[in-house]
Amino acid sequence: MDMNRREFLQLLAMASAGGLMLNNSYAASDTARMYELPGAGNVSLLHITDSHAQLNPIYFREPEINLGVGVTNGKPPHLVGAALLKHFGIRPGTPEAYALTSLNFTEAAHKYGKVGGYAHLATLVKQIRASRPGALLLDGGDTWQGTGQAMWSRGQDMIDASLELGVDVMTLHWECTYGADRIKQAEQGPFAGKIDIVAQNVKTTDFGDQVFKPYVIKEINTIPVAIIGQAFPYSTIANPRYFVPDWSYGIQEENLQLVIDEARKKGAQVVVLLSHNGMDVDLKLASRVTGLDAILGGHTHDGIPVPVPVKNRNGTTLVTNAGSNGKFLGVLDFEVKAGRVVNFKYKLLPVFANLLAADKSMTALMEKHRAPYEAKLSEKLATTDGLLYRRGNFSGSFDQLILNALMKEKDAPIAFSPGFRWGTSLLPGSSITMEDVLNQTAITYPTTTVTEMTGAQIKTILEDVGDNLFNPDPYYQQGGDMVRVGGLEYTCEPGAAMGQRISDMRLNGKSLDAEKTYKVAGWAPVSEAARDKGGEPIWDLVARHLRSEKVVNITAINAPKLKGVAGNPGIV
Amino acid sequence: MNSEMNLERRKVLKVGGGVGLLALFASIGLVSPAMAEVDRKAFSAKSMDEALSAMGVIIPEKTDAIKLSVPEIAENGAVVPVSVETTLAKVEQISFFVDKNPNVLAAHFYLPAGTEGMITTRVKMGQTANVIALVKADGKFYKASREVKVTAGGCGG
Numbered sequence: 001m002d003m004n005r006r007e008f009l010q011l012l013a014m015a016s017a018g019g020l021m022l023n024n025s026y027a028a029s030d031t032a033r034m035y036e037l038p039g040a041g042n043v044s045l046l047h048i049t050d051s052h053a054q055l056n057p058i059y060f061r062e063p064e065i066n067l068g069v070g071v072t073n074g075k076p077p078h079l080v081g082a083a084l085l086k087h088f089g090i091r092p093g094t095p096e097a098y099a100l101t102s103l104n105f106t107e108a109a110h111k112y113g114k115v116g117g118y119a120h121l122a123t124l125v126k127q128i129r130a131s132r133p134g135a136l137l138l139d140g141g142d143t144w145q146g147t148g149q150a151m152w153s154r155g156q157d158m159i160d161a162s163l164e165l166g167v168d169v170m171t172l173h174w175e176c177t178y179g180a181d182r183i184k185q186a187e188q189g190p191f192a193g194k195i196d197i198v199a200q201n202v203k204t205t206d207f208g209d210q211v212f213k214p215y216v217i218k219e220i221n222t223i224p225v226a227i228i229g230q231a232f233p234y235s236t237i238a239n240p241r242y243f244v245p246d247w248s249y250g251i252q253e254e255n256l257q258l259v260i261d262e263a264r265k266k267g268a269q270v271v272v273l274l275s276h277n278g279m280d281v282d283l284k285l286a287s288r289v290t291g292l293d294a295i296l297g298g299h300t301h302d303g304i305p306v307p308v309p310v311k312n313r314n315g316t317t318l319v320t321n322a323g324s325n326g327k328f329l330g331v332l333d334f335e336v337k338a339g340r341v342v343n344f345k346y347k348l349l350p351v352f353a354n355l356l357a358a359d360k361s362m363t364a365l366m367e368k369h370r371a372p373y374e375a376k377l378s379e380k381l382a383t384t385d386g387l388l389y390r391r392g393n394f395s396g397s398f399d400q401l402i403l404n405a406l407m408k409e410k411d412a413p414i415a416f417s418p419g420f421r422w423g424t425s426l427l428p429g430s431s432i433t434m435e436d437v438l439n440q441t442a443i444t445y446p447t448t449t450v451t452e453m454t455g456a457q458i459k460t461i462l463e464d465v466g467d468n469l470f471n472p473d474p475y476y477q478q479g480g481d482m483v484r485v486g487g488l489e490y491t492c493e494p495g496a497a498m499g500q501r502i503s504d505m506r507l508n509g510k511s512l513d514a515e516k517t518y519k520v521a522g523w524a525p526v527s528e529a530a531r532d533k534g535g536e537p538i539w540d541l542v543a544r545h546l547r548s549e550k551v552v553n554i555t556a557i558n559a560p561k562l563k564g565v566a567g568n569p570g571i572v
Numbered sequence: 573m574n575s576e577m578n579l580e581r582r583k584v585l586k587v588g589g590g591v592g593l594l595a596l597f598a599s600i601g602l603v604s605p606a607m608a609e610v611d612r613k614a615f616s617a618k619s620m621d622e623a624l625s626a627m628g629v630i631i632p633e634k635t636d637a638i639k640l641s642v643p644e645i646a647e648n649g650a651v652v653p654v655s656v657e658t659t660l661a662k663v664e665q666i667s668f669f670v671d672k673n674p675n676v677l678a679a680h681f682y683l684p685a686g687t688e689g690m691i692t693t694r695v696k697m698g699q700t701a702n703v704i705a706l707v708k709a710d711g712k713f714y715k716a717s718r719e720v721k722v723t724a725g726g727c728g729g
Contacts, residue, residue: 236647241647250647475644
């Protein structure tokens with residue numbers, strides 16, 4: 001049941017007129033009214049984040065597993081499926097439930113259609129801005145990476161699309177993987193006077209000089225509003241250091257406090273942090289620094305419909321996270337009186353492509369950028385019998401496809417694939433095109449590798465990545481998911497201490513020998529040595545595999561046996 | 573934040589670094605033979621207890637007056653930036669330890685009377701460990717400690 005926009009609206013109109021319930025349990029008129037969001041307050045901030053260069057509408061299945069450990073257990077963002085819906089008072093089977101969870105994904109995807117898309121987002125931004133004079137559009141980063149087109153144009157399509165969309169301020173993460181020069185070139189070239197790149201936590205390695213403006217103060221309805229930037233703190237660890245050899249990152253909590261205080265002293269009546277920390281880090285940070293009205297967050301791709309208020313020494317800071325892949329537009333309206341915020345309203349609007357007309361000039365811009373790559377991107381490689389997706393703590397069916405391809409093509413019994421949180425979904429029966437493969441793999445360090453590793457080394461790697469995901473102190477987390485593992489079975493206890501989480505590693509039923517050497521295939525190495533050695537890009541390997549397979553049928557996803565997670569609302 | 577000023581400062585440091593600064597460092601680097609013997613023992617210590625006893629420390633007091641700045645996760649374990657700033661009066665020495673390094677004492681500074689209690693340096697770390705700052709002020713020892721994680725990297729969101 002694929003509905004176009006007109007049919008969808010007709011159905012909604014009928015439903016609202018006749019008191020019918022769309023999808024059995026949802027008053028459809030609510031959906032129709034969703035985008036008619038009357039302006040509120042006198043300072044409005046619109047927020048997008050982690051679009052991962054998805055210019056066209058896509059499907060994106062949210063995780064069915066996103067475990068919280070320690071203090072984060074059972075709290076947003078570590079709620080999935082029915083637990084998430086219950087927590088936020090959202091009814092199952094509704095368009096919102098489709099946008100925020102993995103429940104009945106394929107059925108809901110057929111019913112409500114694709115999400116996101118810059119042409120549709122542009123229409124929505126214009127509409128929301130019309131009732132909010134002076135509103136700023138903030139982009140949390142991870143905008144220039146995620147598609148073949150963005151990679152080949154070194155982010156040029158997204159630079160132009162961001163300007164067309166009217167982004168005012170942005171911060172960074174994957175942008176850094178195009179190299180320091182590329183970012184400075186955009187900042188000083190097309191962005192000059194239009195888009196400010198802000199990052200209080202990026203400094204030169206030698207003298208500790210600021211690389212970007214730490215913050216900007218902009219007037220909205222004559223009220224000075226400070227936007228402080230927080231780039232992803234671990235760009236030089238989670239991604240190759242060599243792209244930004246002269247820059248140093250980190251959370252920089254103490255410096256952030258100085259910057260907030262400086263902005264307040266300069267007269268800012270509203271101070272927000274545009275953050276790429278990830279939500280767990282933002283929640284901790286909000287409890288430790290004072291003077292922030294809100295942290296508008298991204299990186300961990302959590303679609304959180306209601307801000308989390310976090311108390312600190314001097315007040316409360318709202319923490320939001322606006323999902324990924326262009327699925328959402330966050331709208332934060334502040335009421336500012338006598339120099340301070342007295343009230344707020346927040347709405348995380350899902351971008352349903354069927355409900356929003358495509359903006360004409362954005363469409364034209366997108367077509368122009370796509371034309372040179374159209375033939376290559378649209379090559380049909382295979383079809384998939386089942387749903388292909390990535391998101392989830394341990395693995396996804398698309399990752400399994402990549403792992404299967406690696407193991408077969410490299411003749412290796414074990415394969416590793418990075419736990420990225422971007423990567424779109426494909427419905428059962430879909431063609432898998434080169435574009436779809438690149439949506440999972442388009443990075444600037446794509447080489448495939450084969451490494452001889454001892455059982456002990458394999459355990460060290462799994463423990464290391466596991467700690468980056470499940471360390472009980474969010475400041476030690478990096479915001480990715482667990483490395484995807486092919487061939488090797490293991491048990492994981494997320495709540496255990498560093499070095500104790502991984503056990504019972506088995507290959508073909510036999511315990512892994514710590515001393516013995518195993519052949520491990522992988523991709524996305526971060527070292528310079530691996531870069532210099534070269535190797536086939538992962539997308540070529542996967543494409544070759546798909547052309548020979550023709551039909552993909554992922555019957556089993558290799559995920560670890562979990563210990564100590566019974567009753568955790570971070571699992572469906 | 574002013575890029576022109578930064579360029580100037582860089583030039584000055586490049587030119588001045590060779591001659592002027594070295595002369596300045598030489599003139600303040602006064603260390604007695606007795607101090608040198610203590611240092612030799614402390615730098616060869618394999619554990620925190622051994623190092624502290626070599627330096628004549630009984631139990632250092634924990635204090636909020638030492639601000640120890642370290643990265644939560646090291647960007648490069650070979651050069652981890654660490655710094656100490658203290659409001660304690662009469663600072664005589666500032667030392668940095670890495671409790672899991674083969675030799676735990678990483679750096680040791682004597683501060684001439686009247687010097688501000690602030691040191692920034694780089695330490696090498698082979699694995700996740702605690703960085704401990706030890707400050708001797710007015711004859712007494714104080715400490716602050718923070719964990720720095722050293723990770724293999726890759727696999728970020």
